[in-house]
Amino acid sequence: MRLRDLLSSEALPGLPELRLLGGGVHLDRPVLAAVTIDLPDPGRFVSRGDLVLSGLAWRRKDAGAGQCDAFVRVLVEAGCAALGAGEAKFGHVPADLVEACDRHGLPLLAVGVEVPFTAVTEYVARSRAGARVGNLAALVDRHRRFTADRQAGAGADALLELMLAELDLRAYILSPTGRQIAGARPPLPEKTASALAGRFLAAERAGGPAPHRTVARSTAYSLFPVRTGPDAGAAPTDWLIAVEADCADWGRERVDLVERLARLVAVERAGRDTDRTARRITAGRLLALLEPHGGGGPGGAGPGEGRPGAGRPGGDGPGLFEDAAARLATGAVGPEDSVRWQAVSARLDVRPAPGFPVGTAVRDLLEEVLLHPHCLGAGAGQRIAVAPAGEAGASGNGDPAGAEAVAFVLVGEDGELTPGAVGKAAGGSLPRALRAGERLSFGVSAPVGEASDLRHALAEARNARRVTAASDPVAACGPEDLAAHVMSLLALLPADVRRSFSRRLLSPLHDYDRRYRSDLVPTLRSFLEHEGSWARCGEALHLHVNSLRYRIGRIEALTGRSLTRLEDKMDFAAALRMEGDGRGGAA
DSSP: OBGGGGGSTTTSTTSOOOEEEEOGGGTTOBOOEEEEOOOSOOGGGOOTTEEEEEOOTTOOTTOOHHHHHHHHHHHHHHTOOEEEEEOTTTSSOOHHHHHHHHHHTOOEEEEOTTSOHHHHHHHHHHHSTTOOSOOHHHHHHHHHHHHHSOTTOHHHHHHHHHHHHHHOOOEEEEOTTOOEEEESSSOOOHHHHHHHHHHHHHHHHHTOOSSEEEEETTEEEEEEEEOOSTTOOOOTTOEEEEESSOGGGSOHHHHHHHHHHHHHHHHHHHHHHHHHHHHHHHHHHHHHHHSOTTOOSTTSOOTTSOOOOOOSTTTSSTTHHHHHHHHHHTTTSOTTSOOEEEEEEEEEEEOOOTTOOHHHHHHHHHHHHHHSHHHHOTTGGGSEEEEEEEEEOOOSSSOOEEEEEEEEEEEOTTOOOOHHHHHHHHHTTGGGGOOTTOEEEEEEOOOBSSGGGHHHHHHHHHHHHHTSOTTOSEEEEOHHHHTSOGGGGGGGSOHHHHHHHHHHHHHHHHHHHHHHTOOHHHHHHHHHHTTTOHHHHHHHHTOOHHHHHHHHHHHHHHHTOOTTSHHHHHHHHHHHHHHHHHHTOOO
8 A cells, every 4th residue: 555545535434534744745655564653762663664653652842853853763764654643642743743754754644633543553454455464453453452461461472362363373482491471372392492492592692594493393483583682683581482384485574574573572571671670679779788898708799790788788777678678578478478588699601792781681591590480480570589790791811701690589488499490490491592611500599587688598599609510501509509518618719719729739730741741630630530549540541550650659749749648639639620610610
């Protein structure tokens, strides 16, 4: 259809006609779709040929002409056909908007108070003869309804329902952990959802063009990203739409529709993030009250975690700590419920692209993990609050940049969050988002009965996170892991202390190995792993016992230690462990 068709008396039977306020020379422009937008920056949600309908909720009365000019310029750059401005808010179309449209050559239509936007979008949709892309008017109308009531997540389901009805497709919205947010019934099997999320993350990490095509359980799927970053770039926190079809068989129009659906789902997700803002702010305040001044120390914040705190609970203003804790509990538990708290620490160590927000990414990943059904079950969103806890930039020598996020979790008397559940929720798909040497680690505290005990819980969660195995890309530990073995306590030492100890003890051996191309360090490690058994160690290394004795003698001579003494054996074992942990990433 053409733009002039909208001005016909037959376009909206029984309703006042649309009025042309400017741009009459462009009435032959094709109109491909109608979208309703009330955001100040609509760039991500409009496309070439769109008739953009706006109620002007974004325009402030006290704003200058620049606000309208910026809005119109974005529409022109996107190739939109025209702007339809509603008159309900101001009683007329503001003069500065008329001037901006005239300046940029964008046709402007006045949509009277009596004309619902849905009538315009339905007319545009019906007029697109032969289009097999579905009823875009219903798409826009459902989008408006779910943005008004996003709490139950009905909006995302409504959009997918439209796709099923109009395009004969089955589709699912999945989180990066494989949690099904909305979609067809019955839901995807858990393993299939996790596998699809993992393949999506791997394809995004590899930089391949979307949509990504894959096969799971003999069924073809097309994976469309739901971008959330400010520049709409790939991120490990992105949702995805998994469509049960091979998009290689589609025309461009059908691909465009699903991509538009993904943009609308991004709006839905942004709304949910807005709903969490108050809890995030309160969690940040609570974290600031818990942090010791200056951070650091085995129980405090290490490099890239924590921030200068507001002191001890209750120490910087009466009731501040208790008030912050009470705000988190509001709405999450009933007055008769017994409240217990847990703390969760998550750290992401990655080699990010310039400008990549590592702190935001680890916060969002921690939220997604805790929302997984394995962790807290239904209603988890009201029982968790997550805040970023600091970042450490890359050192410039190829080491990862790290950032920490902390969650405060409310649990009942009959259940608690376990590190096993966290590891299961995170370990299925998230390793596929990480490159070699990158890590995502979690620590979970034991439950505490009082909010005033949260400082201890936070220290326990951080200490548990530090003892996760450096060799695992995604790992979770709890307080029981702290007492599993004396070696697990080494991770609680400051990183510079560990590096100094292992370097002082092992550097003579490394220097000797480099100079003479020998294998003293591997020999030492094998000797300790075989509990000092000459025969078993020699067999493992394919060495004669006499050759093994010569090597052990060189180790003792270079270090001044004796491998017959228990204390020296423990020192060697600790140095080797700390050296390996240091190479596996920051604590």
